[in-house]
Amino acid sequence: MMEIIKANATHCDVIIATGKQAFLESHGHSASKEDIELYIDKAYQKETILTELKNSKVHYYLIYIDTIIAGFSKVELDTTNKNIADTNITKLDRIYLLESFHGKQLGAQLFHFNLELSKKNNQNGIWLAVWTENQKAVKFYHKMGFKIAGVFDFKISDTHTNPNHIMYLKY
Numbered sequence: 001m002m003e004i005i006k007a008n009a010t011h012c013d014v015i016i017a018t019g020k021q022a023f024l025e026s027h028g029h030s031a032s033k034e035d036i037e038l039y040i041d042k043a044y045q046k047e048t049i050l051t052e053l054k055n056s057k058v059h060y061y062l063i064y065i066d067t068i069i070a071g072f073s074k075v076e077l078d079t080t081n082k083n084i085a086d087t088n089i090t091k092l093d094r095i096y097l098l099e100s101f102h103g104k105q106l107g108a109q110l111f112h113f114n115l116e117l118s119k120k121n122n123q124n125g126i127w128l129a130v131w132t133e134n135q136k137a138v139k140f141y142h143k144m145g146f147k148i149a150g151v152f153d154f155k156i157s158d159t160h161t162n163p164n165h166i167m168y169l170k171y
Contacts, residue, residue, distance in 0.1 A: 001065070001066055002063065002064070002065055002106065002109065003063070003064045003065075004061050004062070004063050004064075004109070004110060004113050005061065005062050005064070006059065006060070006061055007053065007060035007061060007062050007072065008053060009050055009053055009054075011060070011062060012046055012049050012050055012053065013046075014062065014069055014072075015044075015049050015060060015062075015072055016044045016046065016049060018062075018069055018071060018072055018096065018098065019040075019043070019044050019072070019094070019096060020040050020044050021098060022071060022096035022097065022098055022099075023036075023039075023040055023043070023096070024036065024040070025098065025099045026096070026099075026134065027131065027134075027156075027162070030131065030133070030156070030162050031156045031157065031160040031162070032160070034157075035156045035157035035159065035160045036156065038156075038157050039156045039157060052074070057076055057077045057078055057079070058074065058075070058076050058077075059074070059075050059076075059077070059117065060072060060073070060074050061073045061075075061110065061113065061114070061117075063097070063106055063109070063110045065101065065104075065106070069098070070097060070098055070101040070104075070106050071095070071096045071097035071098055071101060071106065071107070071110065072094070072095075072096055072110075073092070073094060073095045073096070073110050073111075073113075073114050074092075074093040074094040074095075075090050075091065075092055075093065075114050075117060075118065075126075076090065076091040076093050077090050077118070077121050077123060078090075078123070079091035081127050081149070081150070081166060081168075082150070083149045083150025083166045083168075084125070084127055084149050084150075084166070084168050086124045086125055086170065087124065088122060088123050088124045089123055089124055089125045089126065089127060089168075090114075090117075090118035090121070090123045090125070090126045090127070091126075091127055091128065092111075092114060092126055092127070092128040093128070095107065095110060095111060095114070095128075097110070107140070108140075111140075111144065114126070115169075119171060123171070124170065124171055125168055125169055125170040125171050126168070126169050126171075127149065127166060127167065127168040127169070128141070128146075128166075128167055129152045129154060129164040129165070129166055129167075130164055130165050130167060131154065131162050131163070131164055132162075132163045132164060132165055133162070133163075138165065138167075141167050141169075144169065145169050146167040146168060146169045147167065147168055147169075148165045148166070148167055149166045149167060149168040150165075150166035151163065151164065151165060151166065152164040152165075152166050
């Protein structure tokens with residue numbers, strides 16, 4: 001059985017562990033091991049996640065299959081982007097699915113859940129940054145109606161960035 005639940009402070013360790021694993025699975029080969037470890041340690045600090053969970057604009061959702069964590073998403077309401085003129089837009093900051101759950105349509109279900117959340121909050125669209133080399137994700141977002149709106153250099157470390165597309169779906 002698939003279940004999507006809103007995360008709270010008690011889920012902090014689950015978010016951290018799942019985020020680290022999913023990032024390693026999808027981006028671990030994109031930079032040196034040292035750079036990846038530095039990024040993961042910085043991005044998944046407990047204090048950072050707990051602070052985000054207290055922010056009313058930030059929403060984490062966990063997706064489970066039969067009580068086993070499969071992934072999570074993070075959306076930020078009312079978050080602008082310099083490449084997009086619209087206001088009242090949502091940033092889909094993270095949508096991570098563990099590799100062992102790929103191919104089960106869970107990513108699509110979590111995506112649609114977040115899309116509806118954004119619309120219910122009177123947003124005009126949703127945007128995200130996606131690594132240009134993650135062709136599976138780029139193809140998925142194109143299929144969902146996203147258009148490339150710009151570029152962004154995702155900072156892994158002080159010495160390494162990955163090129164990203166900024167993609168936008170206007171409602």
